[in-house]
Amino acid sequence: VNAINIEAGGDNFVIRGCKFGPGEAATDECADYIIVEAGANRGVIENNHFEAGAQAAVSAVELNGAVIGIKIVNNYFTGDYSTAILRGDTTLSQDVFIANNHLMNGVTGGLNTEPVIEMLTGTTGYITDNRMFCNVGAPNLAVVCDGAFMSGNSYNEVAGSHVGGGAPDYNPLLGYRVSAADAASPQGTVTNIFTIVTGRVLVT
Numbered sequence: 001v002n003a004i005n006i007e008a009g010g011d012n013f014v015i016r017g018c019k020f021g022p023g024e025a026a027t028d029e030c031a032d033y034i035i036v037e038a039g040a041n042r043g044v045i046e047n048n049h050f051e052a053g054a055q056a057a058v059s060a061v062e063l064n065g066a067v068i069g070i071k072i073v074n075n076y077f078t079g080d081y082s083t084a085i086l087r088g089d090t091t092l093s094q095d096v097f098i099a100n101n102h103l104m105n106g107v108t109g110g111l112n113t114e115p116v117i118e119m120l121t122g123t124t125g126y127i128t129d130n131r132m133f134c135n136v137g138a139p140n141l142a143v144v145c146d147g148a149f150m151s152g153n154s155y156n157e158v159a160g161s162h163v164g165g166g167a168p169d170y171n172p173l174l175g176y177r178v179s180a181a182d183a184a185s186p187q188g189t190v191t192n193i194f195t196i197v198t199g200r201v202l203v204t
Contacts, residue, residue: 009040010037014046020051029057074100080105093125104116118145
């Protein structure tokens with residue numbers, strides 16, 4: 001059972017300000033809260049609350065086929081999902097925009113070993129400024145989407161710390177890829193964090 005199914009041709013849909021909560025029993029839990037079918041293009045999913053219990057949830061949002069221009073922004077996702085919270089299935093999608101979401105796959109002290117985002121190979125778009133919590137061992141594994149541009153995302157897998165750093169293995173301060181361990185203390189990778197040669201520079 002799913003909560004919402006957007007069928008092919010359901011273009012320009014908007015799902016905003018809704019709360020999707022866990023079921024009291026396994027038979028009450030939705031498998032996927034929202035399924036977007038192939039051909040339902042340019043929809044918006046924003047400012048929603050998604051919470052899965054430890055029952056039978058698979059994902060929060062599934063793109064079930066080729067979807068163009070969907071925006072998933074400013075949502076709160078948490079709970080025990082058996083796959084990625086946001087996932088693509090069957091066919092790659094285009095111009096996916098996923099930004100400023102809280103994505104926690106698991107519970108505090110018991111994060112799942114699944115990524116928070118997993119799209120099909122070749123899916124294009126932008127994944128930016130998301131806060132991601134799961135236990136996949138390295139920041140670059142938290143998001144599986146080889147055709148998307150990524151910027152400003154953060155990753156953490158250890159409660160009580162900042163371990164994990166930027167994702168995917170990118171430190172915006174240094175401007176190049178670093179290891180997960182280095183991301184926690186980037187100053188250990190170079191002699192100078194900034195080298196100012198000339199001109200007026202404001203560092204904040």
